[in-house]
Amino acid sequence: MNQKSEYKCKHCKHIFTSEIIFRKHSCKEMKRYNFLKTPRGIASFIVYNEWRKLQFRKTIPKNTFLISKYFDSFHRFIEFSNLKSMSNRRAYMTYMISNTIPPYFWCDNDVYMQYIKYLDTTLVIEDWISETSETIKELSNILGCPTSNIFDFLLPIDVIKLITARRVSPWILLLSKKFLDFLVHKTTREEKILFNKIIDPVKWRKNFECIIFNDKASIINEIKLLGIN
Numbered sequence: 683m684n685q686k687s688e689y690k691c692k693h694c695k696h697i698f699t700s701e702i703i704f705r706k707h708s709c710k711e712m713k714r715y716n717f718l719k720t721p722r723g724i725a726s727f728i729v730y731n732e733w734r735k736l737q738f739r740k741t742i743p744k745n746t747f748l749i750s751k752y753f754d755s756f757h758r759f760i761e762f763s764n765l766k767s768m769s770n771r772r773a774y775m776t777y778m779i780s781n782t783i784p785p786y787f788w789c790d791n792d793v794y795m796q797y798i799k800y801l802d803t804t805l806v807i808e809d810w811i812s813e814t815s816e817t818i819k820e821l822s823n824i825l826g827c828p829t830s831n832i833f834d835f836l837l838p839i840d841v842i843k844l845i846t847a848r849r850v851s852p853w854i855l856l857l858s859k860k861f862l863d864f865l866v867h868k869t870t871r872e873e874k875i876l877f878n879k880i881i882d883p884v885k886w887r888k889n890f891e892c893i894i895f896n897d898k899a900s901i902i903n904e905i906k907l908l909g910i911n
C-alpha cells in the first residue's frame with residue numbers, strides 16, 4: 683500500500699502526508715458515520731425515513747442519509763424528543779408537515795410550545811386517559827413496580843416534566859388520591875409552587891366544573907384500574 687492511500691480519510695477523502703496528523707484527524711463526515719452506528723443515530727435514520735413516508739416520498743438508504751442536508755436536523759430532533767420525553771414523534775412530524783414547518787425548526791422552543799398548545803385544544807378526555815395510562819404503565823415497567831406504587835418511585839421533577847410534555851394529564855392526576863398525597867407530602871415548597879404554575883388551580887377547577895358525567899366516570903374507572911385511587 684502506498685503512503686497516499688494509507689493516509690487517506692475514507693469519509694472525507696482527504697489525503698495526509700503525516701501519520702500523526704492522519705490519526706488525529708476528525709471531520710464532519712466521520713462524526714456523522716460514527717453517530718449513525720449508535721442507537722440514537724439508528725433512531726434518527728428511522729425517523730428521517732418515517733418523515734419521508736408521511737409525505738409519500740420513497741425511503742432512502744443510510745449512505746444517502748449520511749450526506750443529506752437534513753442529517754443534523756434529525757440528529758438534533760432525536761436528542762430533543764428524548765429530552766422532552768416525546769411519546770409520539772410521528773404525531774409531532776405530522777403536525778409539522780401540515781403546518782409546513784421544516785425539520786430545521788422542529789427543536790425551537792416556540793415551535794414545540796405551539797405543538798403543545800395544539801394538543802391542549804384538540805385532544806379529548808378519552809385521549810388524555812389513554813396517553814396517561816400508557817405512560818404510567820411504561821414507567822411501571824421501567825421502574826419495576828406496580829402502577830399503583832408509581833408515586834413512591836417518581837421524583838417531583840420527573841412528574842413536572844411528564845405533565846409539561848403532556849405525557850400525563852391533570853385530568854387524571856387531580857382525581858387520583860395517590861397523586862394528591864404525593865403533592866402534599868413529597869414535594870418541597872418550591873416544587874409546590876412549580877406544580878401550581880403548570881397545573882393552574884383556577885383553570886382546572888373550571889375544567890372540572892364543566893366535565894360531563896361519562897368523562898368523569900371514565901377517568902375514575904381508569905384510576906381504579908391503575909390502582910392510583
Ligand SMILES: [Zn+2]
Nearest residue numbers: 691693694709
Ligand atoms: Zn475526514
